[in-house]
Amino acid sequence: xxxxxxxxxxxxxxxxxxxxxxxxxxxxxxxxxxxxxxxxxxxxxxxxxxxxxxxxxxxxxxxxxxxxxxxxxxxxxxxxxxxxxxxxxxxxxxxxxxxxxxxxxxxxxxxx
Ligand SMILES: [Zn+2]
Ligand SMILES: [Zn+2]
Numbered sequence: 001x002x003x004x005x006x007x008x009x010x011x012x013x014x015x016x017x018x019x020x021x022x023x024x025x026x027x028x029x030x031x032x033x034x035x036x037x038x039x040x041x042x043x044x045x046x047x048x049x050x051x052x053x054x055x056x057x058x059x060x061x062x063x064x065x066x067x068x069x070x071x072x073x074x075x076x077x078x079x080x081x082x083x084x085x086x087x088x089x090x091x092x093x094x095x096x097x098x099x100x101x102x103x104x105x106x107x108x109x110x111x112x
Contacts, residue, residue: 004081006031012067012081012095012108027108069097076101
């Protein structure tokens with residue numbers, strides 16, 4: 001399964017595409033995990049189903065769950081995680097946090 005949040009400190013996880021899979025890293029602590037190609041393909045499959053709203057995917061609402069992040073602009077403390085299709089990109093920082101109130105969005109993580 002693909003984790004969105006660190007099992008240790010509950011911070012957001014960052015994904016990096018590797019040749020043979022995906023590297024998952026916590027933005028705060030040193031938690032790290034690698035997904036191999038086998039699992040990686042499953043992930044892509046799942047994402048493709050997003051547009052079809054197939055059975056099973058609906059349960060995966062945690063992607064859009066509210067996330068505790070204080071907005072830099074308005075100070076609202078709930079934000080939404082937007083996955084910009086990181087699995088299709090060569091970039092590793094395509095996850096945004098968007099304020100649930102004013103819509104201000106912030107890119108997660110620093111360039112590696
Ligand atoms: Zn962590
Ligand atoms: Zn805001």
